[in-house]
Amino acid sequence: MKDSAIGSVVLNPYADALMSLAQSQNLVDEFGSNCADLLGLLDESPELNQILANPIVKIADKKAILGKIVTDKIHPFMANFLMILVDRRRIGYLAGICKRYQAALRDLKxxxxxxxxxxxxxxxxxxxxxxxxxxxxxxxxxxxxxxxxxxxxxxxxxxxxxxxxxxxxxxxxxxxxxxxxx
Structure with missing residues (x-):
């Protein structure tokens, strides 16, 4: 699947949903900061990225890993969003979704x-x-x-x-x- 197809089918809808939630709750900047933190975490730990993207790793295990690593460092709505991504088997696209969110935030501001x-x-x-x-x-x-x-x-x-x-x-x-x- 080409990058533009992934963008229109997966990345954009999730980034747009995140932006919509952020705007409705007045959390646009906080979610932007959370996305930056998540991107930094994924850059620092390629192993984490591989585990999250691996379809063999159980959903419960992915949630447990994320819960230990990021739950207390990000807004609860963002933590819930991550769990939805895990449930829908889209957590492997987290970096792309965060980058799209940040691009939308820059456009907004x-x-x-x-x-x-x-x-x-x-x-x-x-x-x-x-x-x-x-x-x-x-x-x-x-x-x-x-x-x-x-x-x-x-x-x-x-x-x-x-x-x-x-x-x-x-x-x-x-x-x-x-x-x-x-």
Whole structure:
């Protein structure tokens, strides 16, 4: 199944339902924070992700694991949502659902996500410079920065905002120079 098909069939309806619940209970920001915590947990523990996605692991075992790990760290409504995902055998899509929820939250608040790839970690001043540049380009209320480190770009940064990519990496400059010489 293609990613877009998974998105329209599984991820979007669950993320939309979560957003609807959050809006009706005035918990939009708290659920956003819960989603960020859950994504961090899944990133830190690939084993947890494998257990949750494994159809052989019993539903009761998955609920017990989630109960021990996250129940007291997230809102009770979010904990109930996770249990529904387990019951419906959709817990393996948790990361995608959380990412879709966060995207909907950014849209709701007028926040733009800028994915910044650099060869080394950016300083606070550099991050603020990127934030200001993206905010000027998009006229967004706010800019959220997601950073990645890729030593292969040699130097500079690659900024991706939606479908727009600004590649000011040294690797791209070398490639452009090579094309102009050829």
């Amino acid at each position: 007028g926040i733009v996500l800028a994915e910044v790839t650099s060869a080394v970690a950016l300083t606070d001043a550099q991050t603020q410079s990127v934030r200001d540049r993206v905010q000027g380009m998009t006229s967004a209320a706010s800019v959220e920065i997601e950073t990645k480190i890729d030593p292969d770009i040699i130097g500079g940064v690659i900024i991706k905002v939606g479908s727009q990519v600004i590649d000011s990496s040294l690797r791209a400059e070398i490639r452009r120079l090579g094309l102009s010489i050829a």
